[in-house]
Amino acid sequence: MVFEKITFCGCTTEVLSTLNRLAGKKIIVVGMETHVCVLQTVRSLLEHGYQVFVVGDAVCSRTKENYKNGLSQMMQMGSVVTNTETVFFDLLKQANTPEFRELLPLVKG
Numbered sequence: 001m002v003f004e005k006i007t008f009c010g011c012t013t014e015v016l017s018t019l020n021r022l023a024g025k026k027i028i029v030v031g032m033e034t035h036v037c038v039l040q041t042v043r044s045l046l047e048h049g050y051q052v053f054v055v056g057d058a059v060c061s062r063t064k065e066n067y068k069n070g071l072s073q074m075m076q077m078g079s080v081v082t083n084t085e086t087v088f089f090d091l092l093k094q095a096n097t098p099e100f101r102e103l104l105p106l107v108k109g
Contacts (some may be wrong), residue, residue: 001018003015003018004080005041007040008036008037009037009040009043009044010031010037010040010041010044010081011018011040011041011044011048016048019048019050025049025050025051025090026050026051026052026053027045027050027051027052027053028053028055028087029041029045029052029053029054029055029079029092030054030055030058030059031058031059032059032060032062033060033061033066033070034060034066034067034071035061035066035067035069035070035073036060036061036070037068038054038059038074039070042054042074042077042079043074043077045075046079047050047080048094051073052078052079052080053079053081053082053087054071054074054080054081054082055079055082055083055084055087056071056075056081057083057084058083058084061064063088071096085107088103090108
C-alpha cells in the first residue's frame with residue numbers, strides 16, 4: 001500500500017486505520033530520511049504494537065552519519081534492520097515458483 005504523507009511520521013490516522021483492518025502485525029518499512037521520517041514512523045508503529053522490519057538498503061539520509069544514527073536508534077527501539085534480498089527470500093519461502101523466477105534477475109543484478 002502507498003499513502004501520501006506531508007508529516008514527518010507516516011503513521012497518520014488513515015494509515016493506522018488501514019493497518020488495523022489488516023490481520024498482520026508485521027510491517028516492512030522503506031523510505032527517505034532514515035533519521036527523521038523513517039525513525040518517527042518506526043517509533044509510532046512500535047508504540048502501536050507492530051513488529052517492524054526496516055530495510056537498511058532501502059532507506060537513506062543526506063549524510064552517512066545520520067543514516068547510521070537512525071538505524072541504530074531504530075534497533076535500540078526494537079525494530080529489526082534487514083536488507084532487500086532477505087525480505088524477498090523471506091516472503092517467497094521457496095525457489096520453485098514463478099515469483100522467484102521473476103525476482104531472481106533483480107537479485108542477481
